Amino acid sequence: MNNPLIIGFALVALDVVVWRCAIPRNEVARLLVRLCIYAAFSALLFSSNLSPFSQAPYLNSRPLHVIGQVLEIIWWLMGARLLSMALDTLLLPRTWRRQRLFQDVFGALVFLAAVVAALGFVLELPVRGLVATSGALAIVLGLAIQSTLSDVFAGIVINTTEPYHIGNWVSIDGVEGKVLEMNWRATHLLTSQGNIVIVPNAVAAKAKITNSSRPPTLHGVTVTLEITPEARPGVVLAALERALAGVRAVIADPAPYALVKRTTVTSIQYEATAYVDDMSKKLAATNELYDLCYRHLAAAGVELRPLGVPYAPPAPAAQVDRKIGLLRRVELFAALTQEELARLAPLLSRHEYDRGDIVLTPETVPDNLSIVDSGVLSVVAENASGTVEVNRLGPGDAMGEAGLLAGMPARVKISALTQAVVYQLKKDDVTPLLKDNPDVAKLMCRLLSRRQDTLGKLGAPTPVAQSEQSIFQWLLDGMRKLHDLTF
Known part of the structure; x- marks a missing residue:
């Protein structure tokens, strides 16, 4: 029993x-x-x-x-x-x-x-x-416990209608974060600061919810700028459109756009919007778009200054030469003094390119340094898998420095994505500067060696299959020979 x-x-x-x-x-x-x-x-x-x-x-x-x-x-x-x-x-x-x-x-x-x-x-x-x-x-x-019951029934509604799932990046009642958990009482969000925010289901059911993970391959990037009302809106919008074209992560469909958002007494608010296909690209694309907006607005002559301050045109003697300002934005010339920039500025020659024009072809040895004043240029390289776009150039970016400094042929193809204005500096005009400034010459070779090393990592053929330090020495020797330098 x-x-x-x-x-x-x-x-x-x-x-x-x-x-x-x-x-x-x-x-x-x-x-x-x-x-x-x-x-x-x-x-x-x-x-x-x-x-x-x-x-x-x-x-x-x-x-x-x-x-x-x-x-x-x-x-x-x-x-x-x-x-x-x-x-x-x-x-x-x-x-x-x-x-x-x-x-x-x-x-x-x-x-x-x-x-x-x-x-x-x-x-x-x-x-x-x-x-x-x-x-x-x-x-x-x-x-x-009526408040708790309200959360329970609101949670049933949320789980039935499924406005978001675990793993989605959402904004609920002004709180933005990644959904970690959904239970009978609340939704747990992990914010970008690494904090856990608990949103009661009753609040989430009544709040406006933005789900950034839907659709999964389309995420908006928006930059809002307030510009002085003295700037012509057409000029500003054209500059913002060129900035949007300069971001490689932006997808073509839907097309990016810029618009006038609103106007006030002291400013005009503009909005530049683009789309990326991966949520992880959104932060980098936003930061890059801000930088490009600044550069293209400056290239268009739109002065970024404190708003609300009356506009006072500078006196003629105080106006800075546009060419000097362009040279100052070039990384290769960061070590030059104001006097040295002033000597180079008159030697720059202006060239215009229409959309689709070829600016530089592979295996060509450029005998001048080209500096982008306005517009967007596409840099394309060949690797083992085919053609890949490695960069997009905007105002202040330089190209052709390999041929100018060391007589090295170009390893990329550069074409105009938009109408562009480029200033060029010939090799013979740079030689006196390099002879008088050995430190500047070495800095230029250092920057150029880093760019060549980046191309090597992408699989493009390299002029010397060694470390970055060897590339630097190779470039320095080529510069000494090309420009007859003695240091």
Whole structure:
């Protein structure tokens, strides 16, 4: 007579071991094993007259009677747990399974039903009175936790309508972050500062939600600028459009655009918008767009100054020569003094290119240094996989320095993406400067060696297959020979 009880507790212990040790590892296989154990446990109880729908036998032995009732109650609880797990594993969609709300709510309802059934069938308590009493208690409890219940029902609505999923990057009620968890009470967001923000479901259900992860291959990048009202809007918009064309990460469809957002007494607000195909590119594209807007506005003659300050045109003597300002923006000439820049400025010659014009071809040895004054140029290189765009040049960027400094042929093809204005400086005009400034010559070679090393990493053919320091020395020797330098 004791064997069924012992075997019953052995089966319960086996189920606990399978649950806690996660054996087998596969979730579906583990659920099937537990269902088989539960089936064997059920067959044992019913074959031993331990029916979960009535009181346990052994009324003449109180310890055995209590043990039998415990097994019957365990049967109800095990069934409730396995039922909730089976529905969660086999029936619920994968996206719902990642969210704990349905699992928690459904599990609570099933366990509540199992507890009521166990009290009614096994312990033979008056269920009607218990239900009536629990109903009154539920009303009192509901009034006490109505805000929490509001979160629960709002969570059901959110999980049903699915405005976002775990892993999406969203903005809820002004809080932007990545969705880490969705449960019966709140949504957990990981912000860009690394903080966890908990947004109650009731707030999320009423708030305006922006899901940046939908559609997954289209993410907007917007830059807002306030420009002095003295600047002509057509000039500003053209400069912003060139800045948008200079960002390589921007996709062509939908097309980027610039517009006048609003006007005030002290400024005109402009907005430049583009789109990228990957959320991870958004931050870098935004920063690059800000920099390009600054450069293209400066190249268009739009002065960025504190707003609200009356415009005062500079006196003629104080105006800086445009060519000197262009040379000052070139990284190669960063070490030159104002006097040295003033000597180079008159030697610059102006050249215009239409969209699609070829500025520089591979294997050509340029005999001049070209500096972009306005417009956007595309730099394309050849590698093992074919043609790849490695850079886009904007105002202040230089090209042809390899041929000018060391007589090295170009390794890239450069063409105009927009109408462009380029100023050129001939090799013979640079030679006196290099002879008088050895440090400037070495700095130029250092910068050029880094660019050549970047091209080498992209797979383009290199002039010398060694380290960056060897490329620098190779370029320096070529400069000495080309310009007849003695240092």
